[in-house]
Amino acid sequence: MSNPKALPCGEVAIRSSPSVPGCAEVKSWVLAVAVLGSTLAFIDESVVNVALPKIESDLRTTLAAMQWVINAYTLCMSALLLVGGAAADRFGRRLIFVIGVSIFAAASLGCGLAANAEVLIAARVVQGVGAALLIPCSLALIGAAFEEKERGAAIGVWSGASAIAAGAAPLLGGWLVDHWSWRVIFLINPLLAIPTLSITLSRVPESRDPDAPSGIDWPGAVLAFAGLASLVYGLIAASDLGWSDAAVVGSVTAGALLLGGFVLAEGRSRSPMMPLELFRSRVFSGVNLLTLLLYGALGGAFFFYPFLLIQARGYSAAAAGAAYLPFTLVMGVLARWGGGLVDRFGARWPLIVGPALTALGFVLLGSGAGPLSAIVLPMSVLALGMAITVAPLTTTVMNAVPAHRTGVASGINNAVASVGSLLLIAVLGTVALGAFNRSLERHLEGSAASPAVIEAVHAARGGFVIPPMPASLSDEERRRVRSIIADSLSTTVRTMLWIAAALALASAVSAALTIPGAERPARAPARA
Known part of the structure; x- marks a missing residue:
């Protein structure tokens, strides 16, 4: 949690038992991959805010566009995070981790090369998808490879390394913005992704949860994403169009209805991403x-x-x-x-x-x-x-x-x-x-x-x-x-x-x- 933007339950112990034969031989590689993968997301989250004023000036855009630079990423990550964890348990943690890192790296390249705010925002959307896949897999890989008695120490190493990276990121990122360009803070990510993917594919075994639900709550994910996107669009557009504008009213109303539909869908789903009974x-x-x-x-x-x-x-x-x-x-x-x-x-x-x-x-x-x-x-x-x-x-x-x-x-x-x-x-x-x-x-x-x-x-x-x-x-x-x-x-x-x-x-x-x-x-x- 040393990262200002880190999630509150990001360091909870994964309660899965080791599921990979011979995993003791590759524990150090699994831990290295988990650190590298989470570092990609944590550095990106903590460094972009420092670059926002320079990005806005260079692209000659508005504060609303900067809101979308942050929110496009957060929107996709928050709406798909639970789906990412479920997909990892069902289809394989290594597979989903590799897909997540690959998507994140490709999107980071798009961010670094963006010629205008629209392209940057679109690339941030894709980055959020990648983050939603790789973040839950980082700890899940540790949970699958380490015995319960070893897991606390492994998570401690993961947490400490992530904290150091997240703490250094704003200072290093600010220096890069001052002396190079804000684009460099995104272009670093593909360079980090190369060793991450190489080690994962060559050293990390695949693991799955045999008790994982057979279905993934895609209707819930779509409704959550669409509802949040519509609601956020209306809230941001209100700064320019005014609260009484038809597009703003329509967008906020549609967002509220879609999120209401999400709650109804979760109540009826056999494998909901957000079980409503927990809120009792x-x-x-x-x-x-x-x-x-x-x-x-x-x-x-x-x-x-x-x-x-x-x-x-x-x-x-x-x-x-x-x-x-x-x-x-x-x-x-x-x-x-x-x-x-x-x-x-x-x-x-x-x-x-x-x-x-x-x-x-x-x-x-x-x-x-x-x-x-x-x-x-x-x-x-x-x-x-x-x-x-x-x-x-x-x-x-x-x-x-x-x-x-x-x-x-x-x-x-x-x-x-x-x-x-x-x-x-x-x-x-x-x-x-x-x-x-x-x-x-x-x-x-x-x-x-x-x-x-x-x-x-x-x-x-x-x-x-x-x-x-x-x-x-x-x-x-x-x-x-x-x-x-x-x-x-x-x-x-x-x-x-x-x-x-x-x-x-x-x-x-x-x-x-x-x-x-x-x-x-x-x-x-x-x-x-």
């Missing part, structure tokens, strides 16, 4: 509501924060990447400590205190300007809150369901986290653009600005970056335009961080209302 547990429903709110807040805040650092405060992309290091380091150092909180205090208080501290971290992030060193405290507070939250959250998810449903429960919780980020980026993007445009107008009202300055300021509308300055502007006029846009950006992002803080507090309230106190929540009875 008050604890399971409550902890997933907490996940939706908290990870939505985290995704929305980290989407906007690089714009504040790079565009408003003048940081380089590398410096913006370095701003995330305190978060990564504190999370890494406190991960083991956080894991023991449930045994000492139960889940209730960590799931109240952790999100509350996270909310404080969001508020501190948006308070005032300052040098890079001034970010250490806010990021550390934010990381402390998440470190207190993550392990109790995962434990609560696992304990709220019967032992034989823990894999499904963790998959649902991961999908909920992704959907939270997906929806909040869409909603906050629309809110932010409206606030940003209004702030620009307030600065111009009664300012006696020249027509050239007014035109230059208006050129920033719809985007979230400082646009190129016309050659006709004087140095003083350029400074004034930059000051107006930077101040509007700062005000807007600060508001978004406060909204994120409110959502984090709401997640703490959901824990207070739904998570039992004192004792750790008892595991639901196992299947007879």
